[in-house]
Amino acid sequence: MKRLLSFATAVAIGLGTITAASAEPKKEFNIAWTIYVGWMPWPYAAENGIVKKWADKYGITINVTQINDYVESINQYTAGKFDGVTVTNMDALTIPAAGGVDTSAIIMGDYSNGNDGVVLKKGKTLADIKGQKVNLVELSVSHYLLARGLSTVKLQEKDIKTVNTSDADIVAAAKSPDTTAVVTWNPQLLEVKADPGATEVFDSSKIPGEIEDLMVVKTETLKDNPNLAKALVGIWYETIALMKDQTEKGKAAREAMAKLSGTDLAGFEAQLKTTHMYYTPKDGAAFMTSADLPKIMDLVRSFCFEHNLLGDNVKSMDEVGIQTPTKTLGAEKNIKLRFDPSYMELAEQGKL
Amino acid sequence: MRRVMNIAPARGSGMLLAAIPFFLIVVIYIIGSAERRAANPDDKLLPPVSEMVQTTQRLATEPDRRSGDYVLWTDTAASLRRLGLGLGISTLVGLGFGLTIGLLPIIGASFGTIVAVISMIPPMAMLPILFIVFGLGELSKVMLIIIGVAPTLIRDMSIEVQSLPREQMIKAQTLGASTWQVAIRVVLPQIMPRLIKSVRLMIGPAFLFLISAEAIASDVGLGYRIFLVRRYLSMDVILPYVAWITLLAFALDYLLGLFARKTFPWAYVEEPR
Numbered sequence: 001m002k003r004l005l006s007f008a009t010a011v012a013i014g015l016g017t018i019t020a021a022s023a024e025p026k027k028e029f030n031i032a033w034t035i036y037v038g039w040m041p042w043p044y045a046a047e048n049g050i051v052k053k054w055a056d057k058y059g060i061t062i063n064v065t066q067i068n069d070y071v072e073s074i075n076q077y078t079a080g081k082f083d084g085v086t087v088t089n090m091d092a093l094t095i096p097a098a099g100g101v102d103t104s105a106i107i108m109g110d111y112s113n114g115n116d117g118v119v120l121k122k123g124k125t126l127a128d129i130k131g132q133k134v135n136l137v138e139l140s141v142s143h144y145l146l147a148r149g150l151s152t153v154k155l156q157e158k159d160i161k162t163v164n165t166s167d168a169d170i171v172a173a174a175k176s177p178d179t180t181a182v183v184t185w186n187p188q189l190l191e192v193k194a195d196p197g198a199t200e201v202f203d204s205s206k207i208p209g210e211i212e213d214l215m216v217v218k219t220e221t222l223k224d225n226p227n228l229a230k231a232l233v234g235i236w237y238e239t240i241a242l243m244k245d246q247t248e249k250g251k252a253a254r255e256a257m258a259k260l261s262g263t264d265l266a267g268f269e270a271q272l273k274t275t276h277m278y279y280t281p282k283d284g285a286a287f288m289t290s291a292d293l294p295k296i297m298d299l300v301r302s303f304c305f306e307h308n309l310l311g312d313n314v315k316s317m318d319e320v321g322i323q324t325p326t327k328t329l330g331a332e333k334n335i336k337l338r339f340d341p342s343y344m345e346l347a348e349q350g351k352l
Numbered sequence: 353m354r355r356v357m358n359i360a361p362a363r364g365s366g367m368l369l370a371a372i373p374f375f376l377i378v379v380i381y382i383i384g385s386a387e388r389r390a391a392n393p394d395d396k397l398l399p400p401v402s403e404m405v406q407t408t409q410r411l412a413t414e415p416d417r418r419s420g421d422y423v424l425w426t427d428t429a430a431s432l433r434r435l436g437l438g439l440g441i442s443t444l445v446g447l448g449f450g451l452t453i454g455l456l457p458i459i460g461a462s463f464g465t466i467v468a469v470i471s472m473i474p475p476m477a478m479l480p481i482l483f484i485v486f487g488l489g490e491l492s493k494v495m496l497i498i499i500g501v502a503p504t505l506i507r508d509m510s511i512e513v514q515s516l517p518r519e520q521m522i523k524a525q526t527l528g529a530s531t532w533q534v535a536i537r538v539v540l541p542q543i544m545p546r547l548i549k550s551v552r553l554m555i556g557p558a559f560l561f562l563i564s565a566e567a568i569a570s571d572v573g574l575g576y577r578i579f580l581v582r583r584y585l586s587m588d589v590i591l592p593y594v595a596w597i598t599l600l601a602f603a604l605d606y607l608l609g610l611f612a613r614k615t616f617p618w619a620y621v622e623e624p625r
Contacts, residue, residue, distance in 0.1 A: 075585050079397045094584045100394020135488070135569060139583050163488065164580055165569040172480035173569050178487040308417065309584050312407065336394075 026221070028061040029228050032082040034070040037186060037271040038110040038213040039086040040257035041239035047256070054234040058227035062235075070167075077101075077216075084217035084232065088141055090300050092216050094309040097336035098320055104222050104338040106229045107215035107236050108284040114274030116145045116185045116211060117203035119174070119192050126201040127153045129160055129181055135173050136183035138164040141211050144303050146183045148210070149202035174198075186271045187263060208276070209287065210296050219338060226343075233343040234352045237281055244279045281347035288341040294327040301329065399588040407588040423577065424596075431562060431574040432600070434490065438497025439558050443551050445502045450509020451543065455535055464510065471503030476564060483569075493565040500561040501554045505547075512546045513539055545619035548612040552605050559601055 033042040045051045046064035055062045065082070067073035077085035078096045087095075089105070096103045120128060126149055136142040147157060160181075165173050167188060174182045174192045182192050193200050204211050215232060222229055242253040251265070258268030278284035287293065304310055305317035314320070321328060321335035328335065346352055361369055385398040399407075411424040453460045453467065475482075475496055482499075486492035516539060524534050566575030574597055581589045613620050 071583050075582075078585055098394075099396040099585055100392045137583075138580055161571065163569055163571045164576055165488075166567060166579075169479060169483070169568045172483045173488055175480075176483045176488050178489060311586075312410065 026225055027059075028063065029083045029221070029225070030063045030065060030081065031084040031215075031232070032065050032067050032073045032077060033086045034067055034073050035261045036070075036086070036213065037115065037261065037268065038275050038277065040261050040268075041236065041243055042086065043260045044242075044253060044257050045235045045239040047260075050235050050238055054231040054238075057234070058231045060225070060227060060231065062228070062231060071095075083221045083228065084215060087214055087216055089212040089214060089297065090141055090144055090304065092214060093297075093301060093320070093322065093337050094139075094304050096216070097322075098304075098310045098314075100336065102219040102336050102338070103216045104219045104340045105214040105216045105288075106222070106340055106343045107233060108278055108288050108339075108341075108344070109213045109215060109236070110275050110277040111209045111213070112141075112185070112204040112211040112274070113208060113276040114203045114205040115189065115271065116141060117183070117189050117193070117200045118146060118149055119182045119184075119189070119198050119200050120180065121174075121182075121195070121198050122180045123201070124199050125153075126150075127155070129201070130155055131159065132181045133161045133163055133179075134181040134183060135163045135165040135170060135179050137167050137170070138162055139307055139309060140167075142183040142185065143307070144300065145202070145204055145207070145211070147303055148207050148299070152202075152206070186274065187261075187267065190267070190270065203274075205274070209292060210299065212296075222340075229340075229343045230346065230352050233281070233347045237347050240277065240279055244277070281344040285341040285344040285348060288339050288344070289325040291326050293324045293339060294322075294329055297322050297324065297329055396585045396587055399591070404588050404592050407586075408592045411589070411592075426572055427574050427577050428596070428600070430572045431566065434493050434565075434573070435497065435558055435562050438494045438562065439501065439551065439554070441494070442498050442502040442505055442554070442558075443547065445498070446505025446509050446550070447543075447547055449502075449506045451513055451535060451539060453506065454510035454513025455539055456531070460510065460514075467503055467506050467510075471507055475500040475561065479568065488569045493562065493570070496565045497558050497561045501558050504557075505550055505554065508550045509543060509547060512543045516542060541616075545612055545616040548608055548616075552608045555601050555605055555608075559597060563597075 031042070033039050042064055043066060051062050051064055067076065071091075073082075073085055074087055074091055074095045076082055077087075078099045078101050086109075092103055092105065118126065118129070120126075120132075122132070123129065129150075134146065136146060143162070146160075146162075150156060150159070165182075167184065170182060170184050171188050171191045173179055174184075174195065184192055189200075192198060215236065217229060217232070239253075242250055243257065244250065245253070254268060254272075255265045258265045261268065263271075278287060301310075301317045301320070301322065305314070310317065310320055318330035319334060320337070321331040321333070323329075323335045323338040325339060325341055360366075381398065382401065385400050388395040388398050389400065408424070412422065415421060416423050449463070449467070453463055478499075479496075482492050482496060486495045520538055521534060524538050529537065562573075563575035563578070566573040567579040570576040574593055578590050578593050
């Protein structure tokens, strides 16, 4: 009996921590990031006091935490462990937004301009992919890129066979003799492309602006604490100004970021070349407020709906509403993903 | 004085006691799920039981929209096939090598140490090598199970053989038995119960390796599905799959236990059940 009692207490304590996590006092905020060239300013800012500087200015504390696994970081955000996370537009729609967590994108960081690619070992053009087994992280932006690519050569997903392959092991998988086609992103893409006999037949520079890297926060948290967004935007533009800087100071910053992401300066700069960074708040806000964004999000949500990513009970892709400054897609009453350029605009006007 | 160690529950209350922890887990889950749903009606982390039942029903009885498969069954069939092959081959390898290494000093001296060393290598650390050598198909998944499970079985079997009373071997030899006859008639029957016991204990690790292999590169299987839907936090698929895997492993373990008791009743004389 005693054992049963202690078991019950243990579980009760466990449950207690689950519920406690959802009701924190809001002076302290947690932001999660994962390794990707366009997100490396975050750890750099944290290590070099830029985060603290802006947080102090607004009287808050911001903890910047690295999560090793990208999907896990979004899941943790969705489950309530983090107030903000670095994420792509597609994953922001399919994980938090489809999971009912109202999410606002406050920073348009960059779009992939070649950081994602389709590589064939047998074949020289994308059309050659027909009938091949394709290794990729299924249902990820790679899958989206592949679907977009296939449509340009009048092929369908039925014409190929996808094999779900972990992004951590895709480089090793690509070296296996029975692997003939791979879709992946950087830094793995650089490795896969480098193999003799491998040809990159399609990449994200052919669908510019469609794979966007964002900083998102919970809409509810944002409403109650606009200072969090102001601090984050402040941190971001101060740090990427350094990233762009061509003097020694900028080089040192890029070198530090390269090291943090496990590569060297040359490797980091190679990846930056295929990343279209929005270095100024003006450019970021301009893209968010352009008429292209709703068009892109429409393509993305169609893909997500066709692949059942919005949930099994979702009968139409309009059920999850997406709000952009120019147009709202889907249900007005159930807006779960918002593109909010107002904080970037504040930065542009120097009002932070 | 009555000591706690001597208080045994009767059969009925014993079953009740066994059921209580399960019941508690379910209750705690339901409370947690309801609480999260109250805060966010679209919460995916702890879906209510009704939703999981619905999803399971769909996976088991409705063909998939894209492939037309009955997902739960095709996944189960693919995974069980890999597991069966992996565990089966491991068992044969474990028995054959274990017996030889344990019985023949010459073989023991040459291979005993290398097997002991190999059994310490974590197979997950060699994944890239496995991919390149065995490819990404079925072979590499079965091989991962074998590499993970067989060395331990070999060691266990050889130790078991060596622990048999030396007198038996001498006796059999004085009666004119050859090495082959000793192996087949004296050693083999005596180590079979132990073999089944060890295989039962290896079901857990075998599943672990299977799920890992399927998570890394696959297009069908229980592990594949779990890691695929993990991308969008479909706990209504993951939780029933985890329960199903647990049930499969439990059933396999139970059947092996039953088989051992039926086939080698002498090895279980001293056990109460």
